Amino acid sequence: MRYSQMFLPTVREVPSDAEVISHQLMIRAGMIRKLTSGIYSVLPLGYRTVKKVEEIIRQEMDAAGAQEVYLPAVQPAELWQESGRWSFYGKELLRFKDRHMRECCLGPTHEEVITDLVRNEVKTYRQLPRNLYQIQTKFRDEVRPRFGVMRCREFDMKDAYSFDADEKGADLSYEKMFKAYTRIFSRIGLTFRPVEADSGNIGGAYSHEFMVLADTGEDALAFCSGCHYAANLEKAEIAKPGKVDPDPAQFKPLESIHTPDVRTIEEVSAFLGVTPQDIVKTLVFAADGKPVAVLIRGDEEVNEAKLRNYLGADSVELATDDIVLEVTNSPKGFAGAIGIKADVYADYSLMNRINVVMGANREDYHVKNANLGRDFTVKAFADLRIIKESDSCPRCGKPVRFARGIEVGHVFKLGTKYSKAMKATFLDRDGKEKFMIMGCYGIGVGRTVAAAIEQQHDDQGILWPMTIAPFHVMVVPVNVNDAKIAAAGETLYRELEEAGVEVLLDDRDERAGVKFNDADLIGIPVRVTIGPKSLAAGNVEMRIRRTGETRTIPVGEAATVIRDIVMGELKALNDPNNGHPR
RNA sequence: CGGGAUGUGGCCCAGCCUGGUAGGGCACUGCGUUCGGGACGCAGGAGUCGCGCGUUCGAAUCGCGCCAUCCCGACCA
Numbered sequence: 001m002r003y004s005q006m007f008l009p010t011v012r013e014v015p016s017d018a019e020v021i022s023h024q025l026m027i028r029a030g031m032i033r034k035l036t037s038g039i040y041s042v043l044p045l046g047y048r049t050v051k052k053v054e055e056i057i058r059q060e061m062d063a064a065g066a067q068e069v070y071l072p073a074v075q076p077a078e079l080w081q082e083s084g085r086w087s088f089y090g091k092e093l094l095r096f097k098d099r100h101m102r103e104c105c106l107g108p109t110h111e112e113v114i115t116d117l118v119r120n121e122v123k124t125y126r127q128l129p130r131n132l133y134q135i136q137t138k139f140r141d142e143v144r145p146r147f148g149v150m151r152c153r154e155f156d157m158k159d160a161y162s163f164d165a166d167e168k169g170a171d172l173s174y175e176k177m178f179k180a181y182t183r184i185f186s187r188i189g190l191t192f193r194p195v196e197a198d199s200g201n202i203g204g205a206y207s208h209e210f211m212v213l214a215d216t217g218e219d220a221l222a223f224c225s226g227c228h229y230a231a232n233l234e235k236a237e238i239a240k241p242g243k244v245d246p247d248p249a250q251f252k253p254l255e256s257i258h259t260p261d262v263r264t265i266e267e268v269s270a271f272l273g274v275t276p277q278d279i280v281k282t283l284v285f286a287a288d289g290k291p292v293a294v295l296i297r298g299d300e301e302v303n304e305a306k307l308r309n310y311l312g313a314d315s316v317e318l319a320t321d322d323i324v325l326e327v328t329n330s331p332k333g334f335a336g337a338i339g340i341k342a343d344v345y346a347d348y349s350l351m352n353r354i355n356v357v358m359g360a361n362r363e364d365y366h367v368k369n370a371n372l373g374r375d376f377t378v379k380a381f382a383d384l385r386i387i388k389e390s391d392s393c394p395r396c397g398k399p400v401r402f403a404r405g406i407e408v409g410h411v412f413k414l415g416t417k418y419s420k421a422m423k424a425t426f427l428d429r430d431g432k433e434k435f436m437i438m439g440c441y442g443i444g445v446g447r448t449v450a451a452a453i454e455q456q457h458d459d460q461g462i463l464w465p466m467t468i469a470p471f472h473v474m475v476v477p478v479n480v481n482d483a484k485i486a487a488a489g490e491t492l493y494r495e496l497e498e499a500g501v502e503v504l505l506d507d508r509d510e511r512a513g514v515k516f517n518d519a520d521l522i523g524i525p526v527r528v529t530i531g532p533k534s535l536a537a538g539n540v541e542m543r544i545r546r547t548g549e550t551r552t553i554p555v556g557e558a559a560t561v562i563r564d565i566v567m568g569e570l571k572a573l574n575d576p577n578n579g580h581p582r
Numbered sequence: 583c584g585g586g587a588u589g590u591g592g593c594c595c596a597g598c599c600u601g602g603u604a605g606g607g608c609a610c611u612g613c614g615u616u617c618g619g620g621a622c623g624c625a626g627g628a629g630u631c632g633c634g635c636g637u638u639c640g641a642a643u644c645g646c647g648c649c650a651u652c653c654c655g656a657c658c659a
Contacts, residue, residue: 012608012620013594017652037651092658109659143583143657151658159659199659207659410659442659478618513619520619531618
């Protein structure tokens with residue numbers, strides 16, 4: 001490709017509405033342009049990278065036995081009503097009516113459509129397992145689109161769905177996808193980590209997220225310094241402490257204390273001269289509308305996802321002031337476990353604790369020396385808090401570390417959630433009708449591209465891994481008005497293309513500085529400079545974008561040497577043994 | 583939805599407080615010089631100052647309303 005012919009509008013200044021680095025660089029490098037909030041056009045340079053990412057995904061999905069389909073973006077409400085998500089999925093689901101006033105939506109995901117397709121066509125265990133995937137536009141009407149294509153409303157996603165006859169097969173399908181994802185992100189050249197994750201809206205038995213490690217990532221994750229345990233912070237477990245039966249002889253008498261206008265943990269600890277660890281925080285939640293109280297140590301935070309999963313609720317949120325008043329007989333700030341009108345659950349952090357401070361369920365009063373069993377009861381102890389860096393690994397006990405990541409892929413073991421709701425059944429070997437066991441597996445294509453930039457860039461621009469670089473090599477004749485230089489550029493351009501290398505020839509009549517800066521910005525891995533001095537000596541200069549390493553190569557050997565470098569890099573990234581997350 | 587900020591040629595911004603001619607840099611067109619890390623000179627083209635209403639002799643500037651965009655929060659396969 002000739003730069004002079006390419007629709008490649010680079011931008012010198014940082015766009016005022018782009019905050020994160022990948023967003024800035026994608027705009028500056030002429031990869032994307034915004035149409036409206038959360039909706040982007042992809043330009044030729046950006047689309048070349050997108051297509052490469054998609055191709056790697058296709059190769060690995062096909063290799064894992066999945067087959068590509070293409071499902072509709074517009075979907076009828078009936079299917080969503082059948083699965084129960086028409087009412088459950090909030091405003092993120094863009095709904096509209098067609099001319100016959102039939103309710104429709106733009107697909108934010110395709111469990112309903114695929115389940116409908118498969119249930120109509122698959123009738124026997126002989127047709128299972130099946131794994132179907134697509135790369136297709138999704139629309140999610142995000143409340144707050146941000147960070148460019150990282151959290152946008154319209155985006156391309158690879159989504160795969162597996163259908164199995166039994167649990168064992170379903171686990172195997174999951175395993176295959178897990179491995180395929182590991183290969184995909186390795187080939188793309190990302191530093192990533194699969195982590196245990198919450199299943200959220202999609203539901204199902206268990207799931208893993210594939211996180212690209214980057215300080216700017218939206219997600220926090222915890223991983224063990226000793227073993228392989230890694231989990232999203234909202235999922236990360238905390239080991240159950242050993243239970244010791246308290247000795248009631250150590251119980252001090254319950255005391256009620258006047259604590260006027262003392263509400264927060266900080267205020268209570270200051271007022272009573274105790275540490276936050278000595279205080280029991282009582283939080284009232286509404287779980288599917290029903291009030292639930294959670295007891296937790298004063299310096300800890302409740303993990304709402306854990307609470308939601310523990311209760312098996314669809315939604316959990318902090319209770320409104322009205323509900324707090326109703327269950328505690330007092331305004332916010334004085335809730336406690338004694339006499340509260342709600343089911344009470346306690347976090348593990350309170351196990352074995354005696355003589356604690358908590359709210360009195362009476363305005364301006366707290367109690368001291370409250371004891372479980374004597375003064376109040378709990379329905380159960382559970383792991384309900386957010387993990388902290390001082391916690392230890394729930395598997396092996398070694399210290400945990402924290403990192404930030406960008407969720408580029410998510411695999412779910414769905415089980416029979418959708419097959420039951422939508423009656424996707426088959427006839428098994430034993431002649432019995434059974435529900436198919438499903439899995440679903442997503443990769444955000446655009447987000448993967450953005451994550452690659454977020455992780456690999458410098459002050460000058462993008463540092464593309466060879467496998468997804470829009471071009472492998474950029475040839476820069478320093479001055480196209482010099483006939484010898486221009487001719488040498490044309491020759492090398494032709495030779496490299498014939499050698500199967502993707503080349504961008506910067507044949508623009510621009511000064512060298514402009515060309516160099518654009519080359520760095522768009523991040524082509526190898527740059528070849530053709531200048532008067534080196535050319536007179538029969539050489540060209542090659543520069544590796546990522547390392548800055550330069551090499552002088554005789555003109556006659558340039559095409560071969562550069563081809564070998566490009567192919568070597570591609571081979572290293574595509575190596576089947578390159579399947580280990582870092 | 584709550585909080586904050588911003589809307590001025592394609593891009594980045596000044597002007598607004600203190601009302602009266604709409605400016606700079608980049609980019610663009612032409613000519614000339616220049617040519618290895620974002621050149622220089624000369625001459626040009628290009629703007630309903632987000633939209634509406636109001637105040638005023640007169641509004642980019644003051645007031646009210648709306649819209650859009652971005653950030654923080656809530657929310658989020």
